[in-house]
Amino acid sequence: MNNSVTNTARLLGAGLRALLVLTLVTGVIYPLVVTGVAQGLFSDQATGSETEADGRVVGSSLIGQSYNLPLKGGQETPDADLKWFQGRPQNGLGANSVNTRYELILSGATNRSGDNEELVQWVTDAKAAVIEDNSVPGYTVEPSDVPADAVTSSGSGLDPHISPQYADIQVHRVAERNGLPVAEVEKLVDEHTEGRTLGFMGEPRVNVLELNIALEDLVATR
Amino acid sequence: MGPVTAGVLQLLALIGALALVHIPLGNHMARVYSSTKHLRVEKWIYKGIGANPDAEMTWPAYLRGVLAFSAVGVLFLYLLQRLQGLLPGSLGFAAIDPDQAFNTAVSFVTNTNWQSYYGEQAMGHVVQTAGLAVQNFVSAAVGMAVAVALVRGFARSRSGELGNFWSDLVRGVTRILVPLAFVAAVVLVACGVIQNFSGIHEVGQFMGGSQQWNGGAVASQEAIKELGTNGGGYFNANSAHPFENPTPFTNLFEIFLILVIPFSITRTFGVMVGSVKQGYAILATMATIWVGFVALMMWTEFSHHGPAFDIAGGAMEGKEVRFGIGGSSIFATSTTLTSTGAVNSFHSSFTGLGGGITLLGMMLGEIAPGGVGSGLYGMLIMAVIAVFIAGLMVGRTPEYLGKKIGTREIKLAACYILVTPALVLTLTACAMALPTPANSMTNSGAHGFSEILYAYTSAANNNGSAFAGLNADTQWFNTTLGIAMLLGRFVPMVFVLALAGSLAGQRPVPVTAGTLRTEKPLFTGLLVGAILIITGLTYFPALALGPLAEGLA
Secondary structure, eight states: OOHHHHHHHHHHHHHHHHHHHHHHIIIIIIHHHHHHHHHHHOHHHHHHHHEEEETEEETTTSSSSOBBOOOOOOOSOBBOOOOOOOOOOOOGSSSSSSTTTTTTTTTOOOOOTTTTTHHHHHHHHHHHHHHHHOTTTBBOOOOOGGGGGTSSOSSSOOEEEEHHHHHHHHHHHHHHHHHHOOEEEEEEEHHHHEEOOOOTTTTOOEEEEHHHHHHHHHHHHO | HHHHHHHHHHHHHHHHHHHHHHHHHHHHHHHHOOOOOOOOHHHHHHHHTTTTTTOOOOOHHHHHHHHHHHHHHOOOOOOOTTGGGGGSSTTTTOOHHHHHHHHHHHHHHHTTTOOOSSSSHHHHHIIIIIIIIIHHHHHHHHHHHHHHHHHHHHOSSOOOOOOOOHHHHHHIIIIIIIIHHHHHHHHHHHTOOOOOOOSSSSOOOOOOSSSOOOOHHHHHHHHHHTTTTOOSSSSGGGGGGGTTSSSHHHHHHHHHHHHHHHHHHHHHHHHTOOOOOHHHHHHHHHHHHHHHHHHHHHHHHHTSSSSHHHTTTTOOTTOTTHHHHHHHHHHHHHHHHHHHHOOOOGGGGSSSSHHHHHHHHHHSSSSTTSSTHHHHHHHHHHHHHHHHHHHHTTTTEEEETEEEOOOHHHHHHHHHHHHHHHHHHHHHHHHHSSSSSSGGOOOOHHHHHHHHHHHHHHHHTTTTOOOOTTEEEEEEEEHHHHHHHHHHHHHHHHHHHHHHHHHTTTOOOOTTTHHHHHHSSHHHHHHHHHHHHHHHHHHHHHHHHIIIIHTOO
């Protein structure tokens, strides 16, 4: 009996020492060396790919943001500022504590299933809103023009991108609101459309923050 | 090029990259576990542990090492979380509650990485880096050690000796995981994954105001999270978070990291048992199932059956634009056919059948290619079952790799495959029968049941992904899922090591004309069939109530 207790204690002692030594290797030395190399070689990326406009940090090119009007009295969710290109749904998805609405401090998805009534309602409402917001005199958005990413929320709730199709249907609205010719805004979207990496990885996409920065510049130069 | 073609090309690129790497990496791992030399740093480590790395262990001794090291790991990680409020570098986060700290400690030590906490709102630098990330390394190394012990059981004769646990553990870390993780982490940082130790800080926004950012040693943790098939995200959104997985390339790279050791270790197995063809047969079995599942997943996700997806015109809910349907389907299938559980898109919002495929992947026992180490030993157990079935058909004593599969061996293999189904089905039934667990569901109906079935399947199989609508931070779920993870990890290991000891003690039987040729495609076909039938029979009723009911509605 005594013997087996001693043996167990000895074994647990060995386990503890192994854990402490390996913690030093993999939990202290390894992350510090990686941090040193990362900050030395790729400090921009390692700190979050910050993006500047007019000498001011306006976020990260990797993280989505909202482009909303200030909250009005009595409002819980602000209205979208239709002057700017809009990202994937945020306010249209109702009071949902899980989805982050582009607040970085808690990332996550709605986790609603395809037959979930709330999700059906959110998607339906978002589709109606996309059609209404983007239809301007002389240009009507058809339901079939609206791509899936325009009416669904992303996994992280921080998706920085929209599909080129969603950018395209926003062009007329953005042109009208900013007093720009449609062709110039179209050109801007084309310039900011990124194809698949090496032609096959991922999907074509438009970075909304970078597009809006370019839009701001375009408006300012006129 | 359409998205379907692009998805298929991404799958082919992955297959090509894995094909290139598996031979050199598999050979390297075989050398690591067969070498008699110790590196200088390893000698220091052995001195620190106070263990003799050259002492051979029988299976009970090897098992005691595994259990002692893991028990200490759970206790250490539990205390680290409970004391978080007192530790420096905790970003002001308080101590984790006892039930959640137990759940999380067990979760990371068992290579599961189920997370009932929100990473960016609960865990500071010290717990993440010196606690959770450490277990990402060592739990993977433990899995590999047990797999190698089983391989030695097949390779050795009349000795009963399985190697030395401390040596296998340390070598797995120093010679395989740390070097690969270091390279992977640097690649990830170069592509945009963050790596810093800043606290929560404000960063300006385009429309004015600011966003709150967390810093963190994300890249170093991300690399081992995928490579060790762990899956515990630094952030709540896991690999969907742009700071964990910023580009389509990093997405494919992370899938590659998930798969590279589980596929390559079949080569290690082949080399160590003296027949690389035997390794190829196992590799072919894993690859057949994995490719088949990815193809099914792409089909159901691209055809997006489901009311909300029909209105939206695509199953993009819970998916990122940069990965699209293709990149998300490959990731979801790979993470659930291994014990990873990292996600780049949210499985709960997949189509009904897509969610079913992720569930079925875990229910197979995560063997195609499975977790680091655990995938190989799980698959070898299935191979033992398959040769037994074949032996029954022809009326011969079954044998595998020159070892007789007798009563003792088949009993151990049978016990192994009963553990996780018993845990999953019993605990799911209990949760459904009790009044309160159902309050944690976000979705109702068939999908609500799937949330709970998924949770126990994920925990007992040590996966860690979730139908994350389930609010699992309750005492019931923290406790029962913790127990499922513990038993689902260590009880099967007992049977694996007992089997290894039994095999290593046998004398080899000579190959005769009547021996089943387990290196031939016929055996691969038999093995795939046995796996699908055994899993199908076990889980069909549960699957019919959940994902099948939803997907076929």
